[in-house]
Amino acid sequence: MVPGQSADKRFLRALGGEAVWPPPVWLMRQAGRYLPEYRKTRAEAGDFLDLCLTPELAVEVTLQPIRRFGFDAAILFSDILVVPHGLGQKVWFEEGTGPRLEPLDSPAAIGRLEPSALRERLAPVFETLRRLRSSLPAETALIGFAGAPWTVASYMIEGGSSRDFQKGRSWAYGDPAGFQGLIDLLVEATSDYLLAQVEAGAEAVQLFDSWAGVWPDDQFRRWCLEPATRIVATLKRSHPDLPVILFPRGAGALYRDVAERAGADALSLDTTVPLDWARAELQSRVCVQGNLDPVALIVGEPALERQAGRILEAFRGGPFVFNLGHGIDKSTPPAHVERLMTLLRGA
Numbered sequence: 471m472v473p474g475q476s477a478d479k480r481f482l483r484a485l486g487g488e489a490v491w492p493p494p495v496w497l498m499r500q501a502g503r504y505l506p507e508y509r510k511t512r513a514e515a516g517d518f519l520d521l522c523l524t525p526e527l528a529v530e531v532t533l534q535p536i537r538r539f540g541f542d543a544a545i546l547f548s549d550i551l552v553v554p555h556g557l558g559q560k561v562w563f564e565e566g567t568g569p570r571l572e573p574l575d576s577p578a579a580i581g582r583l584e585p586s587a588l589r590e591r592l593a594p595v596f597e598t599l600r601r602l603r604s605s606l607p608a609e610t611a612l613i614g615f616a617g618a619p620w621t622v623a624s625y626m627i628e629g630g631s632s633r634d635f636q637k638g639r640s641w642a643y644g645d646p647a648g649f650q651g652l653i654d655l656l657v658e659a660t661s662d663y664l665l666a667q668v669e670a671g672a673e674a675v676q677l678f679d680s681w682a683g684v685w686p687d688d689q690f691r692r693w694c695l696e697p698a699t700r701i702v703a704t705l706k707r708s709h710p711d712l713p714v715i716l717f718p719r720g721a722g723a724l725y726r727d728v729a730e731r732a733g734a735d736a737l738s739l740d741t742t743v744p745l746d747w748a749r750a751e752l753q754s755r756v757c758v759q760g761n762l763d764p765v766a767l768i769v770g771e772p773a774l775e776r777q778a779g780r781i782l783e784a785f786r787g788g789p790f791v792f793n794l795g796h797g798i799d800k801s802t803p804p805a806h807v808e809r810l811m812t813l814l815r816g817a
């Protein structure tokens with residue numbers, strides 16, 4: 471058990487391999503701009519990074535979707551880009567353009583990162599988790615998270631979002647040893663960051679590899695699968711019972727390699743993963759989580775019931791957590807989330 475973990479929570483039982491029915495549910499990006507109460511707190515905070523690093527506000531926005539919908543798990547409110555911030559890279563969020571970073575453009579710039587400062591710089595995140603553990607309902611599990619090394623590296627190198635991550639991929643092909651240096655640094659920083667989250671009260675952790683789907687298979691194994699495997703191993707060395715969820719978004723057929731080799735307890739499936747294949751090849755090995763198209767949730771009925779129904783039918787009888795295939799969109803009507811919860815609780 472991880473510190474203070476309670477194994478009777480439905481979400482944790484599913485991650486442990488039980489077929490829990492009706493299935494536990496939470497939604498990626500469940501705290502966010504589709505909620506009016508989030509927009510209000512966000513306006514008070516000013517800067518997005520301040521919202522992430524002010525425990526009082528981060529606790530409030532984490533709890534907002536729990537109060538409204540009663541999800542089985544709360545995910546820490548933060549962002550994957552607090553890790554570059556914790557390493558000393560300049561990170562800011564611009565209205566309309568999304569995240570911006572001072573680009574890391576040389577091996578020398580990697581040398582200037584400060585892994586030893588990360589725990590102190592991100593101390594407010596751990597305080598947020600401690601407060602959440604004492605304020606969440608007894609049946610609600612608390613999820614910690616981090617971005618996976620490749621996805622975080624891609625933002626660090628590009629200096630923000632990108633369509634195809636050409637700079638990061640070019641570095642990996644042109645100077646694999648140098649790029650490995652950055653990935654290794656991120657494997658260690660991410661493992662340490664997640665360990666600190668667990669010590670502060672996270673009962674499960676999810677690793678988001680949102681851009682895992684851009685690589686040929688050999689590069690995927692080197693830059694996505696291997697780093698994730700190392701992080702899982704480090705976490706399990708200190709906390710053998712800590713459930714770990716991996717989200718190699720867009721990995722396609724390579725999801726099976728992840729299920730077989732990474733040592734994770736659960737895989738979060740993106741919207742394109744075929745249900746029958748996932749049931750046979752993935753759910754036989756790990757708990758699966760997913761994978762409703764966020765657009766079906768924007769649209770609502772009748773598409774919502776049809777799409778949610780297919781997923782429930784496919785994964786019933788095995789370890790399963792209902793979720794989206796990617797984060798909830800800001801244009802989603804909260805009433806559609808309400809409708810989804812009614813459907814799921816009556817499954």
Ligand SMILES: Cc1c2[nH]c(c1CCC(=O)O)Cc1[nH]c(c(CCC(=O)O)c1C)Cc1[nH]c(c(CCC(=O)O)c1C)Cc1[nH]c(c(C)c1CCC(=O)O)C2
Pocket residue numbers: 497498499500501502503512518545546547548549550551563568569615617631678680796797
């Ligand atoms: C790639 C990535 C990021 N952040 C994250 C990922 C991986 C998951 C994915 O692929 O969606 C993960 C993330 N970001 C956020 C959370 C909070 C927890 C949750 O509710 O799930 C989580 C788990 C809050 C956020 N992170 C961000 C917001 C919106 C900021 C705002 O309120 O203006 C939220 C609620 C900002 C952010 N942060 C990031 C981007 C690209 C953006 C801009 C996009 C946008 O504006 O919607 C980086």
